[in-house]
Amino acid sequence: xxxxVPEILKVKLVDDWEAVTKNGQVRPLPSPSLxxxxxxxxxxxxxxxxxxxxxxxxxxxxxxxxxxxxVKALPKPPPRASAVLxxxxxxxxxxxxxxxxxxxxxxxxxxxxxAQRKTYVTGSHVIVGQEKEMSQVYGAEHLLRMIGAFFxxxxxxxxxxxxxxxxx
Numbered sequence: 001x002x003x004x005v006p007e008i009l010k011v012k013l014v015d016d017w018e019a020v021t022k023n024g025q026v027r028p029l030p031s032p033s034l035x036x037x038x039x040x041x042x043x044x045x046x047x048x049x050x051x052x053x054x055x056x057x058x059x060x061x062x063x064x065x066x067x068x069x070x071v072k073a074l075p076k077p078p079p080r081a082s083a084v085l086x087x088x089x090x091x092x093x094x095x096x097x098x099x100x101x102x103x104x105x106x107x108x109x110x111x112x113x114x115a116q117r118k119t120y121v122t123g124s125h126v127i128v129g130q131e132k133e134m135s136q137v138y139g140a141e142h143l144l145r146m147i148g149a150f151f152x153x154x155x156x157x158x159x160x161x162x163x164x165x166x167x168x
């Protein structure tokens with residue numbers, strides 16, 4: 001199956017990959033004295049990792065719902081879309097929620113993930129029944145990583161996607 005990825009999403013994936021792997025996702029933040037004397041010895045720019053601001057808008061959950069709405073609104077929706085689409089979207093959301101902490105984050109992003117889990121899932125202030133899944137917190141960047149991982153890291157899953165395409 002050939003996955004058709006719009007150019008704008010390809011650019012985002014490449015930018016994300018380059019920022020983390022090629023550039024080390026390191027962005028120096030200027031100190032206040034940098035503006036006055038960039039060569040001052042106390043002005044050594046210590047690199048820090050920049051993380052995306054969470055929660056993101058739109059969230060992974062919103063994007064998956066938008067995808068489902070898009071498929072249903074097609075002039076000629078796939079024959080079994082109404083029967084299979086909720087299961088596919090639910091499966092993608094479930095996989096995202098389970099994979100985000102172990103497979104989709106770079107090492108330096110994991111402390112932020114743990115903080116988000118504490119804020120929305122495990123913290124003492126979280127009310128039972130009002131927890132948020134990580135698909136309600138993370139956004140497009142991480143969903144793109146998941147989609148990329150399906151086709152780059154897990155070749156057998158491309159078979160699953162071709163099967164889903166035939167079903168839809």
